[in-house]
Amino acid sequence: MSSVTESSATGSAETGTGQVGQQHPIGLYLKIWGLLFVLSGFSYAVDYFHFEGYLRWILIITFMWAKAGLIVAIFMHMAWERMAFIYAILLPPAFLLVLVGMMAIEGGYTTLTRMLFFGSGT
């Protein structure tokens, strides 16, 4: 995060004409691009080498959030936006975790009732 705030000196330049632009070195984009390639390769490797169980889930979720974070922070310039804007955009989706949690519980309950009434594995 500290390296990100350092480069904000070059980015987010506000000119006298009232234009707000996000300009960052091309080298940074190329580095992130390479990093996303490597992370995608890792994600694919998880499937290719048949990792199973909790290890598979931990790896998938870790690589997924790493990629999503890099895209949002660097490519979409969120790292250089003002805090008020970041909160307004990134906080609402966090509440989706509540929906996911509730539906996971609901799904588990449905499975149990189906197994009870239809018999399992049919």
Next chain:
Amino acid sequence: MSQEQMSGGQAAMSDGLTGVVDDWSADKQTFHVPWGKAMMWIFLLSDTFIFSCFLTGYMTVRVSTTVPWPIPSEVFALHMFGQDIPLILIAIMTFILITSSGTMAMAVNFGYARNRKVTAALMFVTALFGASFVGMQAFEWTKLIEEGVRPWGNPFGAPQFGSAFFMITGFHGLHVTGGVIYLLIVAFKVLRGDYEERGYEIVEIAGLYWHFVDLVWVFIFAFFYLW
């Protein structure tokens, strides 16, 4: 709008949580970004909710079915070089979309540097990658439909597999297709010099949409193809 931004007294803007309070209690405007950018972000926020609903719905039917779910690794395998390679087309599609995100990010940079030719060229390359992504998806759909996958059933297992697959990848493919058209229009206008006076924020805004499409694919790849 430019007047507002000039008279906003941005020289004294504070950072961190104090900045949040200052921005939200400001007299004129909360977000110190161009309007188009704020609106694009809010649109993307609503789109996030749509895709999340699809993915959550998919999760719900997948955990609640007692019929075994088709194994994506095998369903999406391609027979190449004399052997079945799991998920290979999906992996190539992922790399193509990431590459297109990279070229788009650079296009934004060249736009602000007012290098019209390079900006438009990079956007055309981005659109070309996007179009090839849609082409591969069409190939994937054709293959699965020929194998008998339908929204109401398939030969591999749980019938919900088809509906979730067509719904989620279809909606994403629609976004990519729309993005390709959007990028082409903006690229043509960049080349024509339409933004010389207004400035090149539009390239960044179009870029936001494109990166979002890539972002959604990250989640689809993880939850639909790798689960």
